[in-house]
Amino acid sequence: MAKALLKRKAASNAEKSRKKVKASHLSADDLAWKVVETPKEAGLGDDLDGILELEEVDDVEVVYEETAGGKVAKFNIVSKPDARKAKKGDERASGVAGPSTLPDNAVVEEERTAVVDEATFDSEQLLPDWHPYSLHPQLLRSLYAQKFHKPTPIQARAIPSALLGKDVVGVAETGSGKTLAYGLPILHNILVDNTARRAQRQKRTVRALILAPTRELALQVSSHLNATLNDIIAGEVKQEGEEISLPAKKGKGKQSAPAPSKPKAPPLVSVAAIVGGMSAQKQRRILDRGVDVMVATPGRLWDILQEDDNLANQLKNLRFLVLDEADRMIETGHYAELDNILRLTLRVAKDDTGDNPDMSGPEEEDRAAEANVETDNMQTFVFSATLSKDLQRNLKKKQRPNKGRKQTKPASTLDDLVMRLDFRDPEPEVIDLSPEGGMVSTLKESKVDCLMGDKDAYLYYFLLRYPGRSLVFLSSIDGIRRLMPLMELLEINAFPLHSQLEQRQRLKNLDRFKTMPNSVLLATDIAARGLDIPSVDHVVHYQIPRSADVYVHRNGRTARAMREGFSLLMCAPDERRLVRALMGSLNRQEEDIPEMAVELYMLDKLKARIQLARKIDNAQHKVKKENHEKNWLREAAEAMEIEVDSDMGLSSDDDKKPVPSKHQKKNANAKTAALKAELKQLLAQPLVARGISTRYITSGSTRIVDDMIAGQCSSTLTLAAKLRLTPHRTDHETMLGMKKTQAGHDVGESRRKKVKKQPKEEAEEWNGFGDIEVEEP
Numbered sequence: 001m002a003k004a005l006l007k008r009k010a011a012s013n014a015e016k017s018r019k020k021v022k023a024s025h026l027s028a029d030d031l032a033w034k035v036v037e038t039p040k041e042a043g044l045g046d047d048l049d050g051i052l053e054l055e056e057v058d059d060v061e062v063v064y065e066e067t068a069g070g071k072v073a074k075f076n077i078v079s080k081p082d083a084r085k086a087k088k089g090d091e092r093a094s095g096v097a098g099p100s101t102l103p104d105n106a107v108v109e110e111e112r113t114a115v116v117d118e119a120t121f122d123s124e125q126l127l128p129d130w131h132p133y134s135l136h137p138q139l140l141r142s143l144y145a146q147k148f149h150k151p152t153p154i155q156a157r158a159i160p161s162a163l164l165g166k167d168v169v170g171v172a173e174t175g176s177g178k179t180l181a182y183g184l185p186i187l188h189n190i191l192v193d194n195t196a197r198r199a200q201r202q203k204r205t206v207r208a209l210i211l212a213p214t215r216e217l218a219l220q221v222s223s224h225l226n227a228t229l230n231d232i233i234a235g236e237v238k239q240e241g242e243e244i245s246l247p248a249k250k251g252k253g254k255q256s257a258p259a260p261s262k263p264k265a266p267p268l269v270s271v272a273a274i275v276g277g278m279s280a281q282k283q284r285r286i287l288d289r290g291v292d293v294m295v296a297t298p299g300r301l302w303d304i305l306q307e308d309d310n311l312a313n314q315l316k317n318l319r320f321l322v323l324d325e326a327d328r329m330i331e332t333g334h335y336a337e338l339d340n341i342l343r344l345t346l347r348v349a350k351d352d353t354g355d356n357p358d359m360s361g362p363e364e365e366d367r368a369a370e371a372n373v374e375t376d377n378m379q380t381f382v383f384s385a386t387l388s389k390d391l392q393r394n395l396k397k398k399q400r401p402n403k404g405r406k407q408t409k410p411a412s413t414l415d416d417l418v419m420r421l422d423f424r425d426p427e428p429e430v431i432d433l434s435p436e437g438g439m440v441s442t443l444k445e446s447k448v449d450c451l452m453g454d455k456d457a458y459l460y461y462f463l464l465r466y467p468g469r470s471l472v473f474l475s476s477i478d479g480i481r482r483l484m485p486l487m488e489l490l491e492i493n494a495f496p497l498h499s500q501l502e503q504r505q506r507l508k509n510l511d512r513f514k515t516m517p518n519s520v521l522l523a524t525d526i527a528a529r530g531l532d533i534p535s536v537d538h539v540v541h542y543q544i545p546r547s548a549d550v551y552v553h554r555n556g557r558t559a560r561a562m563r564e565g566f567s568l569l570m571c572a573p574d575e576r577r578l579v580r581a582l583m584g585s586l587n588r589q590e591e592d593i594p595e596m597a598v599e600l601y602m603l604d605k606l607k608a609r610i611q612l613a614r615k616i617d618n619a620q621h622k623v624k625k626e627n628h629e630k631n632w633l634r635e636a637a638e639a640m641e642i643e644v645d646s647d648m649g650l651s652s653d654d655d656k657k658p659v660p661s662k663h664q665k666k667n668a669n670a671k672t673a674a675l676k677a678e679l680k681q682l683l684a685q686p687l688v689a690r691g692i693s694t695r696y697i698t699s700g701s702t703r704i705v706d707d708m709i710a711g712q713c714s715s716t717l718t719l720a721a722k723l724r725l726t727p728h729r730t731d732h733e734t735m736l737g738m739k740k741t742q743a744g745h746d747v748g749e750s751r752r753k754k755v756k757k758q759p760k761e762e763a764e765e766w767n768g769f770g771d772i773e774v775e776e777p
């Protein structure tokens with residue numbers, strides 16, 4: 001600190017001008033303090049118990065703000081110009097490099113894209129692991145730009161087969177890159193094909209249909225594919241025929257006005273998402289313009305298909321059909337729509353005038369071939385992190401039901417669905433890379449046993465104890481509605497995500513969750529599948545998932561693409577049976593999941609806050625509910641031109657209830673306000689771990705800086721004692737006396753002994769996939 005102050009006083013104007021000062025003012029607590037090492041010569045010894053622990057901070061400029069209460073010190077971080085940028089600047093100034101049209105903040109992109117030059121891009125050298133697939137150069141450049149330097153295991157297995165024209169059923173753990181495993185072969189084929197089509201000025205038709213169970217997943221898949229189509233060549237992001245300057249990074253000052261743009265040429269490959277909750281007209285317009293790859297949810301697509309024969313005809317001639325997360329799709333209540341859509345993709349015998357025949361089954365296929373069935377080369381891809389082993393075996397054995405043979409009852413609706421797909425390939429390639437027990441190796445699982453009524457407190461404890469991005473799964477929308485106001489009252493950044501929210505709101509909440517590093521998404525299982533949110537630190541199962549698959553997919557929102565992740569299962573006594581069953585389906589035991597350590601002393605303190613928040617919520621809820629009912633009644637009565645009080649008799653309930661007088665209302669409001677004030681006070685109090693004195697804390701840390709600037713810290717001891725209050729980097733921000741730790745570090749060992757891991761034959765870089773520790777039965 002002293003260093004910062006001295007620096008400020010010593011800073012010359014010349015020095016200031018060399019530094020780029022950011023305009024944001026920070027408080028002392030926001031600065032990156034580090035402990036000052038005590039010089040040995042001072043003879044103070046090592047064990048000072050923190051009393052003389054000084055902290056300092058570098059590269060901070062102090063500015064004073066005149067306020068009504070007097071002068072207040074604020075701080076600016078001064079960043080030294082980055083050597084690399086400085087060099088660039090020098091070069092520009094000296095005219096060595098030509099003037100750049102890029103904004104300053106695009107320097108990084110400029111460097112990155114410089115090598116992705118269309119003419120000189122050498123995939124053999126730059127992407128040796130991708131090179132053998134001979135993908136379209138546009139895709140290779142994009143993979144390089146996205147830093148996808150090698151294929152993931154599922155991509156390495158699926159892409160070659162798909163490029164050979166085979167049907168593929170791919171099962172691989174969550175976050176393992178399945179989207180591109182099917183996406184790259186599709187885009188490659190269409191890119192090659194479209195170059196020829198464009199030359200012949202042919203109209204676009206849908207050649208790939210990707211069906212996804214939820215709107216969010218469909219939108220995500222479509223943007224993932226679009227990002228892969230973005231051809232990044234030196235200095236610009238370019239979709240074939242389209243020129244866009246690199247987007248400036250968010251929040252980096254003013255952006256220069258866009259240069260007048262040339263009329264946009266259509267992209268070489270067009271990918272569109274057709275999902276519910278968004279303007280159907282707009283989606284129809286997009287379809288009318290022509291789409292190559294359609295990513296859709298079954299419900300909305302079937303709605304459109306019923307009115308659009310042209311589109312239905314296009315789907316009869318698909319080149320690729322994909323079922324992403326097929327197992328979830330049949331659970332979403334859209335089975336009938338899905339079935340109808342899939343019927344359009346069945347092969348039709350040329351002499352067949354009726355409904356589509358069931359062409360599945362090997363015998364039927366042979367007969368069809370003889371009976372002059374229209375041949376086509378549609379490829380079918382089915383991908384999920386969870387597909388039953390039985391289903392995979394049956395697919396291999398080609399035991400698909402057919403008309404002639406006595407049908408054995410399929411094991412599940414999913415088996416039924418997949419078995420009804422009309423694979424053109426007599427032997428679809430079944431690739432199963434799913435790990436034993438369904439869990440990703442970089443995931444740390446844990447469990448906490450608690451009473452049902454204590455789950456709110458445990459959740460609150462967890463969120464405060466381990467700040468980060470936490471995705472909390474609840475089984476019902478009502479549960480989310482109950483928890484949301486509590487979270488708000490407790491000042492937790494929480495957002496809901498469930499099917500009864502408007503689509504716009506769903507996307508907005510998802511976006512907020514994605515962009516805020518310390519936030520909570522309270523979600524139903526619509527968020528369990530496929531969503532690729534970068535850096536979800538924790539998944540919390542507030543309620544036990546209803547099946548093993550759901551458990552796997554929920555957990556799959558964290559620990560993606562080899563990142564570390566953490567999951568917590570909250571288990572009430574009544575739910576233990578479910579947990580045992582859940583683990584049983586995964587061939588595991590309840591003891592396999594280690595217990596999470598909880599600081600019960602801290603938990604008890606939090607319970608007081610929760611109780612108060614519940615009281616406030618109940619009071620507010622009661623008023624809201626009554627108001628809502630009354631308003632509804634009044635509006636209905638007005639619409640019917642009826643007097644509520646007399647004719648409808650609806651007022652009788654109201655009559656029975658004593659109408660609160662103005663005074664009573666005022667009292668109720670005052671009571672809620674008092675409760676809120678009480679909660680606010682509780683929230684403002686530091687949470688202090690057992691055995692820690694609050695002696696220093698109460699003296700307040702924020703004023704220290706002002707004191708120092710005003711020269712009121714006369715003795716070193718006073719200063720040091722006050723400085724002791726500045727939290728150290730490793731100290732927990734809200735729980736004083738506790739260390740900041742990662743959730744995974746506070747988890748005990750699994751109660752089952754682990755067998756020593758066998759040494760692997762060959763170390764792979766992407767080694768988390770399909771690799772799980774073997775445990776004793």
Ligand SMILES: Nc1ncnc2c1ncn2[C@@H]1O[C@H](COP(=O)(O)OP(=O)(O)OP(=O)(O)O)[C@@H](O)[C@H]1O
Nearest residue numbers: 148150151152174175176177178179385530532561
């Ligand atoms: N070859 C690659 N190298 C590095 N990262 C990749 C590669 N391919 C895909 N990724 C990234 O990995 C992440 C997970 O990919 P994706 O969403 O396709 O996983 P998934 O297997 O479909 O997961 P889920 O089963 O949960 O749907 C994405 O952020 C994606 O950009």
